[in-house]
Amino acid sequence: xxxxxPKTPAAARETRTARAAQAERTAFTEKAILDAAxxxxxxxxxxxxxxxxxxxxxxxxGATLYNYYPSKTALYEAVLDRGVQPLxxxxxxxxxxxxxxxxxxxxxAEVMSQLSRHPHFARLIYLExxxxxxxxxxxxxxxxxxxxxxxxxxxxxxxxxxxxxxxxHPLVAALFLHxxxxxxxxxPLLREIFDxxxxxxxxxxxQTRFIDAxxxxxxxxxxxxxxxxxEGKGAG
Amino acid sequence: xxxxxPKTPAAARETRTARAAQAERTAFTEKAILDAAxxxxxxxxxxxxxxxxxxxxxxxxGATLYNYYPSKTALYEAVLDRGVQPLxxxxxxxxxxxxxxxxxxxxxAEVMSQLSRHPHFARLIYLExxxxxxxxxxxxxxxxxxxxxxxxxxxxxxxxxxxxxxxxHPLVAALFLHxxxxxxxxxPLLREIFDxxxxxxxxxxxQTRFIDAxxxxxxxxxxxxxxxxxEGKGAG
Amino acid sequence: xxxxxPKTPAAARETRTARAAQAERTAFTEKAILDAAxxxxxxxxxxxxxxxxxxxxxxxxGATLYNYYPSKTALYEAVLDRGVQPLxxxxxxxxxxxxxxxxxxxxxAEVMSQLSRHPHFARLIYLExxxxxxxxxxxxxxxxxxxxxxxxxxxxxxxxxxxxxxxxHPLVAALFLHxxxxxxxxxPLLREIFDxxxxxxxxxxxQTRFIDAxxxxxxxxxxxxxxxxxEGKGAG
Amino acid sequence: xxxxxPKTPAAARETRTARAAQAERTAFTEKAILDAAxxxxxxxxxxxxxxxxxxxxxxxxGATLYNYYPSKTALYEAVLDRGVQPLxxxxxxxxxxxxxxxxxxxxxAEVMSQLSRHPHFARLIYLExxxxxxxxxxxxxxxxxxxxxxxxxxxxxxxxxxxxxxxxHPLVAALFLHxxxxxxxxxPLLREIFDxxxxxxxxxxxQTRFIDAxxxxxxxxxxxxxxxxxEGKGAG
DNA sequence: GATGAATGAGCCTTCATTCAT
DNA sequence: AATGAATGAAGGCTCATTCAT
Numbered sequence: 001x002x003x004x005x006p007k008t009p010a011a012a013r014e015t016r017t018a019r020a021a022q023a024e025r026t027a028f029t030e031k032a033i034l035d036a037a038x039x040x041x042x043x044x045x046x047x048x049x050x051x052x053x054x055x056x057x058x059x060x061x062g063a064t065l066y067n068y069y070p071s072k073t074a075l076y077e078a079v080l081d082r083g084v085q086p087l088x089x090x091x092x093x094x095x096x097x098x099x100x101x102x103x104x105x106x107x108x109a110e111v112m113s114q115l116s117r118h119p120h121f122a123r124l125i126y127l128e129x130x131x132x133x134x135x136x137x138x139x140x141x142x143x144x145x146x147x148x149x150x151x152x153x154x155x156x157x158x159x160x161x162x163x164x165x166x167x168x169h170p171l172v173a174a175l176f177l178h179x180x181x182x183x184x185x186x187x188p189l190l191r192e193i194f195d196x197x198x199x200x201x202x203x204x205x206x207q208t209r210f211i212d213a214x215x216x217x218x219x220x221x222x223x224x225x226x227x228x229x230x231e232g233k234g235a236g
Numbered sequence: 237x238x239x240x241x242p243k244t245p246a247a248a249r250e251t252r253t254a255r256a257a258q259a260e261r262t263a264f265t266e267k268a269i270l271d272a273a274x275x276x277x278x279x280x281x282x283x284x285x286x287x288x289x290x291x292x293x294x295x296x297x298g299a300t301l302y303n304y305y306p307s308k309t310a311l312y313e314a315v316l317d318r319g320v321q322p323l324x325x326x327x328x329x330x331x332x333x334x335x336x337x338x339x340x341x342x343x344x345a346e347v348m349s350q351l352s353r354h355p356h357f358a359r360l361i362y363l364e365x366x367x368x369x370x371x372x373x374x375x376x377x378x379x380x381x382x383x384x385x386x387x388x389x390x391x392x393x394x395x396x397x398x399x400x401x402x403x404x405h406p407l408v409a410a411l412f413l414h415x416x417x418x419x420x421x422x423x424p425l426l427r428e429i430f431d432x433x434x435x436x437x438x439x440x441x442x443q444t445r446f447i448d449a450x451x452x453x454x455x456x457x458x459x460x461x462x463x464x465x466x467e468g469k470g471a472g
Numbered sequence: 473x474x475x476x477x478p479k480t481p482a483a484a485r486e487t488r489t490a491r492a493a494q495a496e497r498t499a500f501t502e503k504a505i506l507d508a509a510x511x512x513x514x515x516x517x518x519x520x521x522x523x524x525x526x527x528x529x530x531x532x533x534g535a536t537l538y539n540y541y542p543s544k545t546a547l548y549e550a551v552l553d554r555g556v557q558p559l560x561x562x563x564x565x566x567x568x569x570x571x572x573x574x575x576x577x578x579x580x581a582e583v584m585s586q587l588s589r590h591p592h593f594a595r596l597i598y599l600e601x602x603x604x605x606x607x608x609x610x611x612x613x614x615x616x617x618x619x620x621x622x623x624x625x626x627x628x629x630x631x632x633x634x635x636x637x638x639x640x641h642p643l644v645a646a647l648f649l650h651x652x653x654x655x656x657x658x659x660p661l662l663r664e665i666f667d668x669x670x671x672x673x674x675x676x677x678x679q680t681r682f683i684d685a686x687x688x689x690x691x692x693x694x695x696x697x698x699x700x701x702x703e704g705k706g707a708g
Numbered sequence: 709x710x711x712x713x714p715k716t717p718a719a720a721r722e723t724r725t726a727r728a729a730q731a732e733r734t735a736f737t738e739k740a741i742l743d744a745a746x747x748x749x750x751x752x753x754x755x756x757x758x759x760x761x762x763x764x765x766x767x768x769x770g771a772t773l774y775n776y777y778p779s780k781t782a783l784y785e786a787v788l789d790r791g792v793q794p795l796x797x798x799x800x801x802x803x804x805x806x807x808x809x810x811x812x813x814x815x816x817a818e819v820m821s822q823l824s825r826h827p828h829f830a831r832l833i834y835l836e837x838x839x840x841x842x843x844x845x846x847x848x849x850x851x852x853x854x855x856x857x858x859x860x861x862x863x864x865x866x867x868x869x870x871x872x873x874x875x876x877h878p879l880v881a882a883l884f885l886h887x888x889x890x891x892x893x894x895x896p897l898l899r900e901i902f903d904x905x906x907x908x909x910x911x912x913x914x915q916t917r918f919i920d921a922x923x924x925x926x927x928x929x930x931x932x933x934x935x936x937x938x939e940g941k942g943a944g
Numbered sequence: 945g946a947t948g949a950a951t952g953a954g955c956c957t958t959c960a961t962t963c964a965t
Numbered sequence: 966a967a968t969g970a971a972t973g974a975a976g977g978c979t980c981a982t983t984c985a986t
Contacts, residue, residue: 022966025966026966029966029967042366043366043367043368044281044283044284044367045280045281045283045284045363046284047280047281047283047284048280048281048282048283048284048367050958050959050960051959051960051961052959052960060967060968061967061968061969062960062961062968063961063962063963063967063968063969063970064966064967064968066960066961066962067966067967068966071960071961072960072961123366126362126366126421126422127281127363127366129422129424129425130278130279130359130362130363130421130422130424131279131280131284132279132424136424136425136428137428140425140428140429144425144428144429145429148429148430167442168446170430170432171442171443171446173429173430174419174422174426174429174430175414175415177422177425177426178411178414178415178418178419178422179411179414182414182418182422183410183414185362185366186362186365186366186410186413186414186418188365188366188368188372189361189365189372189376189380189413190410190413192372192373192376192380193376193380193381193384193410194384194406194409194410196406206403206407207407210404210407217453217454218453255986257986258948258949258985258986261949262948262949265949265950286975286976286977287976287977287978288976288977296950296951297950297951297952298951298952298977298978299950299951299952299978299979299980300949300950300951301978302977302978302979303948303949303950307977307978308976308977308978491965493965494964494965494969494970497970498969498970501970501971514838515838515839515840516753516755516756516839517752517753517755517756517835518756519752519753519755519756520752520753520754520755520756520839522954522955522956523955523956523957524955524956532971532972533971533972533973534956534957534972534973535957535958535959535971535972535973535974536970536971536972538956538957538958539969539970539971543956543957544956544957595838597897598834598838598893598894599753599835599838601894601896601897602750602751602831602834602835602893602894602896603751603752603753603756604751604896608896608897608900609900612897612900612901616897616900616901617901620901620902639914640918642902642904643914643915643918645901645902646891646894646898646901646902647886647887649894649897649898650883650886650887650890650891650894651883651886654886654890654894655882655886657834657838658834658837658838658882658885658886658890660837660838660840660844661833661837661844661848661852661885662882662885664844664845664848664852665848665852665853665856665881665882666856666878666881666882668878678875678879679879682876682879689925689926690925730945733945734945737945737946758979758980758981759980759981759982760980760981768946768947769946769947769948770947770981770982771946771947771948771949771982771983771984772945772946772947774981774982774983775945775946776945779981779982780981780982
């Protein structure tokens with residue numbers, strides 16, 4: 001809008017091309033910044049992170065960040081938002097679907113797959129939770145509660161194993177949180193303890209199968225007449 | 237030279253009293269500082285924490301901290317050490333005992349009880365793990381690995397449920413980590429999601445029973461002829 | 473990658489100009505900082521100086537200093553180095569030249585001239601000496617000892633006036649130190665006592681002539697057959 | 709005055725003894741503090757000195773200093789005063805005496821002797837001069853100016869060697885300052901350069917004789933018919 | 945009088961952010 | 966859009982000084 005009108009078609013094409021290249025470069029830089037920020041924030045948290053560290057990891061000057069985000073906090077929130085969007089999309093599909101064991105098993109697998117694509121994001125969420133950050137209520141409302149509500153509704157469908165006592169359901173829902181997000185967030189510690197990389201494809205797959213098997217093991221009553229497929233999966 | 241002998245019994249008593257009172261006061265201050273530090277570090281981590289915030293929470297001046305610890309980092313390590321000592325004691329008792337289901341169940345209960353006495357400590361460990369801090373290897377070697385080794389040795393005693401596939405044992409050990417430490421570390425998020433306080437006595441007890449029941453449920457083969465007590469517990 | 477090539481000669485010129493202007497400005501700032509630091513350090517010494525005082529005297533923000541020097545100490549050393557370089561150059565010329573009275577008289581005059589261009593530097597050296605600072609051995613080795621050695625070698629050429637006794641030579645060499653560096657270092661006190669400014673051109677010139685006359689007066693034996701140039705002195 | 713009256717002669721004696729012992733201890737502590745302060749201030753100056761360093765050197769607790777002096781600055785001034793008093797006494801004797809070469813030679817010797825008894829004091833004065841401290845005008849008025857005035861009056865008595873040009877007298881007076889105070893103040897540097905200790909008795913004596921010989925050498929006209937004794941001195 | 949503990953002020957340094965280019 | 970330089974606002978830590986004993 002601001003530039004002078006191109007005088008010739010050739011110039012127009014040239015301009016368009018230049019503009020496209022520019023836009024591409026911008027998008028590239030922005031992604032580099034977001035990726036770098038995700039990684040660094042996941043280690044140090046919002047307050048412990050130095051913006052120059054993000055800039056260094058992104059390969060740009062510290063001042064450049066401010067061409068993309070008005071503040072460190074804004075960048076932090078952008079990272080959180082970018083990570084949470086795909087999860088919300090998954091959750092919406094899940095909430096819209098039928099209340100069946102199968103749906104939940106699928107959701108778990110998809111969440112694990114998504115988290116493995118942004119391996120630092122779960123850590124970020126854990127950090128935010130432990131810092132009792134402002135984002136926690138929002139996060140809880142927009143993502144965790146809907147998912148948990150779905151799980152709880154389904155659990156209510158079957159009898160509770162007597163030996164667990166009252167108030168079991170929230171703990172089971174929390175168990176899934178621990179096994180999915182916790183697996184990624186605690187990767188550094190687990191790696192240290194077990195000498196295997198929880199973030200490797202094999203590590204993620206193993207944990208995914210483990211969760212799945214646990215569902216079937218814990219709630220056999222939910223699998224009436226459908227045990228066959230689960231065994232096929234678990235025996236792999 | 238350092239201290240002149242008191243001339244009279246009265247003076248002696250007076251001196252002793254005064255000195256004792258002094259010692260008591262400094263012990264009180266030191267505990268206040270450690271407690272405050274544990275709480276604040278658990279929220280913000282080492283780098284995100286302001287010394288002045290700790291001082292404020294402890295009710296002393298920022299400079300006073302340096303009468304007790306030479307640096308923020310030293311204070312941080314003192315907090316970690318204080319928290320880990322009781323756990324190491326528990327672990328040593330466990331390692332010395334026989335490899336039986338009962339021993340492990342007891343250990344879990346005791347660990348939960350200990351963590352509930354220092355509710356911020358687990359969060360601190362989680363933060364340290366996520367920051368890939370220098371303390372992680374030490375922590376892993378001195379505490380997590382011994383415990384996990386114990387658990388793994390016991391698991392090896394029984395057949396693995398086939399549906400879990402290979403490499404199950406580490407995941408089970410990690411499961412206990414998630415359910416014990418994770419319960420305390422994620423308390424702020426769980427509270428937000430479920431509207432109950434995981435750190436309340438009831439919350440801790442419920443989670444403890446949940447873990448216990450899970451052990452029995454997952455590994456019925458380990459409970460030959462001893463199912464009775466577990467049911468008694470779980471039916472509450 | 474670092475710098476895209478300028479597309480047109482005009483742009484090139486523009487860029488070059490801009491960059492040159494930038495470089496000029498930072499050079500200006502750096503000189504302002506060094507000058508301010510020399511002045512303030514000369515009054516308060518390394519430990520007694522506040523960084524903000526230097527910054528204020530240089531007309532920049534305290535944080536700006538750290539864009540140029542990594543620490544107060546590094547800045548201090550830069551000031552010392554800058555001041556000592558020209559002296560070392562003089563000394564090297566002196567050491568390379570012949571051992572003659574004339575050479576030494578010239579050196580003294582040049583040293584006085586150089587010190588008058590950095591009137592605070594001598595004070596800095598005196599402060600450092602009195603603080604028994606780390607720089608003293610280096611300074612002694614790189615500058616004072618070579619000069620003194622030259623003077624001593626020359627003195628050995630002639631007979632010592634009997635009334636001075638043994639061990640005279642070092643004291644004479646020290647005398648020159650006191651009269652040159654000491655003149656500048658003690659300027660504040662001398663100004664107070666005598667109500668004249670030792671740092672004024674006239675003050676420096678007077679002291680220089682005084683030292684020169686003293687040389688000839690003390691060591692007439694060194695001026696054999698060269699009385700012509702030292703005429704003023706003899707003509708009483 | 710404040711204590712209750714002693715009931716018996718024995719008690720009275722006891723009290724008197726106790727009081728004397730107390731006073732003695734106090735005087736001892738005060739001297740320790742002053743000595744330590746003189747030494748430390750002479751290295752670091754007023755602003756660069758830590759009161760705890762003085763306390764440590766004096767062997768007392770930092771807080772104890774405040775039982776003797778209300779502030780670091782007050783202690784600093786006490787050190788200066790203690791050091792300057794004997795010099796002022798010397799100066800008053802000198803000013804009261806006749807204007808003769810002998811008087812001045814004696815003064816120089818006595819000043820050197822006094823400075824050697826407080827080897828850090830000259831450094832302190834130099835530091836204060838270079839810091840352009842508040843004490844400089846006082847010091848100049850109460851000590852340096854009177855002495856210098858005496859010297860100048862005497863110099864006026866004889867013809868000035870023409871080769872020194874106009875304005876010589878102040879420079880000669882300053883020369884004595886450099887050779888006396890400067891010798892002690894620059895001791896650390898001179899030691900480094902010449903590998904001899906200027907503060908040792910031999911070092912002080914040598915410098916004293918050097919100054920004395922210089923007086924006679926520079927102003928032969930002032931020594932009419934009195935050369936004998938000076939030669940005896942200088943020939944040692 | 946002597947001391948350990950406490951503290952407000954201040955110091956060096958770093959950091960997030962802005963600005964000129 | 967990108968950057969080097971500049972800066973106000975902390976942040977960790979030290980220091981002179983005070984207080985209670």
